[in-house]
Amino acid sequence: xxxxxxxxxxxxxxxxxxxxxxxxxxxxxxxxxxxxxxxxxxxxxxxxxxxxxxxxxxxxxxxxxxxxxxxxxxxxxxxxxxxxxxxxxxxxxxxxxxxxxxxxxxxxxxxxxxx
Amino acid sequence: xxxxxxxxxxxxxxxxxxxxxxxxxxxxxxxxxxxxxxxxxxxxxxxxxxxxxxxxxxxxxxxxxxxxxxxxxxxxxxxxxxxxxxxxxxxxxxxxxxxxxxxxxxxxxxxxx
Numbered sequence: 001x002x003x004x005x006x007x008x009x010x011x012x013x014x015x016x017x018x019x020x021x022x023x024x025x026x027x028x029x030x031x032x033x034x035x036x037x038x039x040x041x042x043x044x045x046x047x048x049x050x051x052x053x054x055x056x057x058x059x060x061x062x063x064x065x066x067x068x069x070x071x072x073x074x075x076x077x078x079x080x081x082x083x084x085x086x087x088x089x090x091x092x093x094x095x096x097x098x099x100x101x102x103x104x105x106x107x108x109x110x111x112x113x114x115x
Numbered sequence: 116x117x118x119x120x121x122x123x124x125x126x127x128x129x130x131x132x133x134x135x136x137x138x139x140x141x142x143x144x145x146x147x148x149x150x151x152x153x154x155x156x157x158x159x160x161x162x163x164x165x166x167x168x169x170x171x172x173x174x175x176x177x178x179x180x181x182x183x184x185x186x187x188x189x190x191x192x193x194x195x196x197x198x199x200x201x202x203x204x205x206x207x208x209x210x211x212x213x214x215x216x217x218x219x220x221x222x223x224x225x226x227x228x
Contacts (some may be wrong), residue, residue, distance in 0.1 A: 035216055045206065045219035052214065091158065097213050102171055103148065105158040 002027045004092050004106035012112045013082050020067070021077040021109050023092030031097040034075040036066065039089040039108070048090075051075060053097075079111075087113045117141070121207050121220035129228055133195040136223045138207030139188055148217060149182055149192050150206040158206075164190065197227045 003026045013019045025034065036048040051059045051066045059066045067076040075094075079086055092106045120139040128134055140147050148163040162172040167184045175182070179198070184190040194201055204224050208217040 033214060037219075043204065044221050045208070047216040047218065050216055095213070101146075101165075101213055102160050102163055103208075103217055104160065107157045 002029070002032075002094055002096060002102075002104045004094055004104055006092055006106035006109050008109045009107070010110045010112070012114060015084060015113050015115050016081055018078060018080045019082050019086075019111065021079075021090050021092075021111065023075045023077065023106060025073050025075060025092075025094045027094060027096060029096035029098055033095045033097060034066070034068070035093040035095070035103065036064070036075075036077045037091045037093060037105075038086075039091065041088070045091075049077070082113050084113050084115060087111060119207055119209055119218050119220035121205075121223050123223060124221065125224045125226075127226045127228065128197055130198055131196045132227075133193065134197045134201075134225060134227075136192040136205050136207075136225070138190045138192070138220060140190070140207070140209030141211075141218055142188065144209035144211045144215075144218070146210045146213075146217075147184060147190050148208045148210075149190070150208065152204045152206060152222070153202075161192070194225075197225075199227045201225060202227050 149161040
């Protein structure tokens, strides 16, 4: 079975600071993908970044980077130079690529950026 | 390129009524997913399809829920009869391949009174 754990229900960060959102996972699938999504107050789900389990390098997308530590089964999202518009819910998710192919989400972290 | 289109955006209905939610995935996407989001349970996968075939419906809460995908461009999620505990935001999402991110629709906010 796949499981995603996000231990930070809420985080408060000053604008322009970097922030790390934690995510740990568990799976028996040898090949999997890890995703981060952003859900602003308007409700839509926005894809941010993807990391494959066999990717050698950590994924980066603009101000977003994924700190992937396979041995620790963690896939933390790092947002550099945070902006007010980053305030939102952030979800970590995992998808097995051989066994269960469904995307399973964590409970989310509510990030608030203070001016 | 149009995204995933869901309708209606909002649905208010009385307990016992039938509710049908609709989804048009992105053209060329082979996978389609239905999720439900509530404060208590977060984002739950209800069912997903690959090439129009239901693959995993273990998340469908009860026999009152059913989903179909008659062709590659259309899917429905039906609740009959609806109950107040079905109130939630229902998302449809699609992805091109296993390795592709899911693209979500804007969701349908369902309220059952």
